[in-house]
Amino acid sequence: MWNKRPSLSIKIWVTIIAAIILSVLFAYSLSQYYYKNLYVKKIKTDLVNEASLLGVDYSGGEITEDFVEKVEWFNSKNDSEVFVVSNPRELSACLPFEIDYDTLISEEERQLLLAGQAVEKEGYEKRFDKNIVAAIIPLNDGDRLEGIIYTYIPVDSITDLLREFAAKWLGAAFLFLIVVIFFMTKWLKKLVKPIKEMEHAANRVSDGDYNIKLQVKSQDEIGSLAQAFNEMAQSIYLEEERKKEFLENVAHELRTPLSYVLGYTQAIKDGIVKDEEEKQKYLQLISRETQRLQKLLRDLMNLAKLDSEQSGLHSTPIAFAQFIEEVLVKYEPIMKERQIRLEVELDPDPIIMGDEGRVEQVLHNILDNAITYTETGGTIYLTLTQQKEECELIIGDTGRGIPALDLPHVMERFYRVNKARSRFDGGSGLGLSIVKKLVEQQKGKITIESEEQIGTKVSIVLPTIVDEWN
Incomplete structure (x- = not known):
């Protein structure tokens, strides 16, 4: 089974791709927010302002043909659709007797208009068979609703604008992605290269080759890591040299007294030393060298405890x-x-x-x-x-x-x-x-x-x- 873990470069690439995807999703969500909460709201405000400016010319009474013509002239020059409605049935004035008639405004909207408030609408309108964004301004004569100015923009035109924007945005995003991939590939190679060098160097150190030094090419965390690695390798090298020297010194220190003890003991054992006085002299030499060995071993034990911080200080x-x-x-x-x-x-x-x-x-x-x-x-x-x-x-x-x-x-x-x-x-x-x-x-x-x-x-x-x- 293939259990090899993904390399650092792959992890970085996955992180970057995930970040790009999240950025795209965030940008899309943001565009939807702007569309729903800002752009459409601005359109509604503009439509209300347009209709209100036209309503300034109404001075009360029945709506005249001259007023209607002015609104129609404005409609011919404007992007939005603008018209005047004065038919009582379309204004819900005949309700509840002619409830089968398709009114342009509802009773709730009529009450708002009678109160002098503008009405904003968004969604499907059966009369026009379109999704629209609309604004309605009342033309009131006292407590009587003589007519309304109805202005709207089909949502399809807004959608077309957003689609055009999305197409350009996606093109720019695709171009940006290519540029990012190009430069990220070069940057990742440069970023991962010293790490791979450290990996190679670490393998050499683990194999016992401590005489190695990495080049510190930057002053960032990677450079600090390389410097720390060099110091670590040098410390290990010095420690190994100290251990080697220490063992050689221990062997050398033990060799001489052991040689004396073995030689004198063998001489006594083989009967080479027959004189009692000389035998006592040899025994004293063996005792001296044995004591020397004991002191050496005691000192070595003390050092070992101190080096391993196992000395157990009781202050x-x-x-x-x-x-x-x-x-x-x-x-x-x-x-x-x-x-x-x-x-x-x-x-x-x-x-x-x-x-x-x-x-x-x-x-x-x-x-x-x-x-x-x-x-x-x-x-x-x-x-x-x-x-x-x-x-x-x-x-x-x-x-x-x-x-x-x-x-x-x-x-x-x-x-x-x-x-x-x-x-x-x-x-x-x-x-x-x-x-x-x-x-x-x-x-x-x-x-x-x-x-x-x-x-x-x-x-x-x-x-x-x-x-x-x-």
Whole structure:
């Protein structure tokens, strides 16, 4: 069965044809309205005016031959039929005694005429055997109807005029339709062409070809759609490249510790290592590499959750200064052991809305790096300040610092600085990527400044809860 849906061009053509048909029907209905309500009404008004002007010459009494001749002369010069009727029987003056006689006016019309009102008529008139539009003006002498001026136009003449108009109108409509079809064909081809190009490009993207770019030829919605498509294709391409690079980095990171674990285990298993002290050394190496694998997998799981927005943040108000002090308590022993000085200056006012677990994870990661890469006798300092509706936490140290060329990339996934001079060597290369994601989830910003042999400064800016009483 043929289930192919109609194309966009066919839908547009159907819409245009439907619009033309509706326009024709509307025009026809409008012409009928004008004919019935305006044109015929105007004819009736004109007939009444003509008859009224002729009736001005009647001054009362019996209708004279001179008056009748004037009306007949006017009739010979006019398009409408005009005549005077003075026969009482035709004026329904003998009713109800001669009811078999075909009167020109009815009793109801006679009463209107006696009251001095004009009578308008439209339809079939048996006396003339025609469809007419007519007007009747009374010639009254006091309370006596002496006669009438009867003027009419056959409807056939109006119909002929409308037919002539309709013929010309249909000819013009047919010519208009040809012109519309000609120009619409060209316009539709131009309109549909970029859409077909997008369809072709989308098929290529679905087949894995992301290196494609559409030409933006207009500034309208189609042009915007093409631009959006280009941006989408580029984004997909970059994302695929990032995924590919990410998988390669994961494989590379896993390869080394797994090789160590497998090699050391095989050496112990094969009995190559016989000395107990050396065996313990190998076991320690296996334990170290296993821990490294665990940390790497934990970091990968964290990133996966953050990327899929499944981290499940549970935000609560946090007195930030107090929270930082509680975290620092955990680092006192190791800093004392490493003989690293700690300088703290915390503004007690900032209150942030955040997830305590995630905020603590950020602090741990940055402090771990600061302690790891600060030499014995160095200094780590923390300052917290309130800035309008934000607060800024600075964690700095006097460690080795980061080379200027590496600094812009340290928060990229798996990026590692040259280990010979690295501040972050020994890690998975994911820690700062996780920190950046977590800070952004808290609607904050993180920046890193560093200079070799001088130290590093990490700045975290977070929104705060404004105290309405201040």
